[in-house]
Amino acid sequence: MAQPLLKMLSMKRKCPVCHSHSDLHVRNGFFYRESGRVRVQRYRCTQCAKEFSDATFQLRYRQRLRRINGLVERELISGSSLRRTALILKINVKTVVRRLRFLAHKARKEQVRRMQLLSDIQEVQFDDMETFEHSKMKPLAITIAVWKNKRWILGCEVSQMPAKGLLAKRARKKYGPRLDDRKKGRERLFKKIQPALGESVVFETDEHPHYGKHLKERFPKSLHVQYKGRRGCVVGQGELKAGGFDPLFSLNHTCAMLRYSISRLVRRTWVTTKRPDRLQDHIDIYVNFHNRVLVS
Ligand SMILES: [Zn+2]
Incomplete structure (x- = not known):
C-alpha cells in the first residue's frame, strides 16, 4: 500500500493554473477549516502567483459537514x-441529494481502480433487472454483471426500455413511443468489464433472445451458457428462485441484495426513481460498498 500513497502525495500540489511542480510553491499562511477545525496549509505559486491550499485538491473541496459523508x-x-x-441525520433533503452525487462520483472512481486490479476472470453471470422512473409505464433496465466465484459486482448500467405486456399500449398512448436503450446499456457495461475478463470467458445468462448475438459480436472467443428462467420465491425479492439448485445463484443473490439494500428497488415499495441518472448514482454507491465490505 505504501506506493499508491506516496504517488498520491506527489501527485498532489501541482499548481491548478500553470501545473508547476511543488518545488516552485512557497508557503503562504494557513486557515482552520470550519468543518472539523483542521489546520490547512496555503501556498502561492512563484510562477503565476496563484494562491491555493491543501484543500484545493481534495474531492471534498468546499464541502461543509464533511462528517456526514460516511453516515x-x-x-x-x-x-x-x-x-x-x-x-435521521437532521439535514436537508437537498444536502442528501448533493451527497448522493458526490458519493457516487467517489464510488465510481474506487470501482474503476478496483477493476484495474482484476484480470483473467473466467466466469461471469449477467442479466437485466427491471424497475421504473415515475410510473410503471416508463420502465428502466439495470444490466448487472457478477463475477460468479466471488460474487463481486463487475458493473451495473441503467438504461431505458419501453413498457411491455398489458401496459404497453396504454403507455404509448399516454407518454408516446419510448426508446429501447438496453443494447447501448449492455455495450457500456461490456466496455467497462472487458479488460478484466479472460479471453475464453464463460458467460451465464437466462434465455433472453438478444444476449447471445451481442456476446458473439463483442467477445468472439467467449462461451455462452443459457439457463431456463424460474419462478422467484417471495423471501428473495422475486430474484432468488424457488426450490432446488439455482445455476444463476450468484447473480440472483446479488440482485436480491440490491433490491433489499436500495430503497427504490424494493418490490412493492412507495419509493420511486424520478431521474434515471440518480438511480445510477444510488446503484454505484451500493456497488462500491458491496465490493468493498460485503464480499471482499
Ligand atoms: Zn502556477
Whole structure:
C-alpha cells in the first residue's frame, strides 16, 4: 500500500493554473477549516502567483459537514430513502441529494481502480433487472454483471426500455413511443468489464433472445451458457428462485441484495426513481460498498 500513497502525495500540489511542480510553491499562511477545525496549509505559486491550499485538491473541496459523508452512505445502502436519510441525520433533503452525487462520483472512481486490479476472470453471470422512473409505464433496465466465484459486482448500467405486456399500449398512448436503450446499456457495461475478463470467458445468462448475438459480436472467443428462467420465491425479492439448485445463484443473490439494500428497488415499495441518472448514482454507491465490505 505504501506506493499508491506516496504517488498520491506527489501527485498532489501541482499548481491548478500553470501545473508547476511543488518545488516552485512557497508557503503562504494557513486557515482552520470550519468543518472539523483542521489546520490547512496555503501556498502561492512563484510562477503565476496563484494562491491555493491543501484543500484545493481534495474531492471534498468546499464541502461543509464533511462528517456526514460516511453516515449518508450508510443510510443510502441500508434501505433508507433520501427523505428518511435527511430526517435521521437532521439535514436537508437537498444536502442528501448533493451527497448522493458526490458519493457516487467517489464510488465510481474506487470501482474503476478496483477493476484495474482484476484480470483473467473466467466466469461471469449477467442479466437485466427491471424497475421504473415515475410510473410503471416508463420502465428502466439495470444490466448487472457478477463475477460468479466471488460474487463481486463487475458493473451495473441503467438504461431505458419501453413498457411491455398489458401496459404497453396504454403507455404509448399516454407518454408516446419510448426508446429501447438496453443494447447501448449492455455495450457500456461490456466496455467497462472487458479488460478484466479472460479471453475464453464463460458467460451465464437466462434465455433472453438478444444476449447471445451481442456476446458473439463483442467477445468472439467467449462461451455462452443459457439457463431456463424460474419462478422467484417471495423471501428473495422475486430474484432468488424457488426450490432446488439455482445455476444463476450468484447473480440472483446479488440482485436480491440490491433490491433489499436500495430503497427504490424494493418490490412493492412507495419509493420511486424520478431521474434515471440518480438511480445510477444510488446503484454505484451500493456497488462500491458491496465490493468493498460485503464480499471482499
Ligand atoms: Zn502556477
